[in-house]
Amino acid sequence: HCSKQWCHRTKLALNVLKITPNEISTTLLLDDPIKASRGGWVFTPSQPDPLGSTDLRELYDKLSPNYKGRCTAPLLIDKKTRRVVSNESS
DSSP states (O other), X not given: OEETTTOHHHHHHHHXXXXXXXXXXXXXXXXXXXXXXXXXXXXXXXXXOTTOOSBHXXXXXXXXXXXXXXXXXXXXXXXXXXXXXXXXXX
C-alpha cells in the first residue's frame, strides 16, 4: 500500500529488482484527512484495499490490533497470512 508522495523508494526498488505486480502488488492511497478515520490515507474506488479496509488506520487495526504507532505508508503486508511485514521504506 503506497502513497504517491512517500513510496518512491519502494517503487524504485521494485523496478530495479524487476519484481512484477504478480509477485508484489501495490495499491495507491489518497491523502484525505476528511475521509480518513484519524486523518491521513484512504483507499479509493479505483484502488480499493484487497482486504476491504476504507483507510490505512482501519487496515492497521485489522492486521495489528494492538499497534499504537503511526499508520504510515508504504505498508508491506502478506495477504495470505494477513500480517504486516514492514512499514518502513528506507
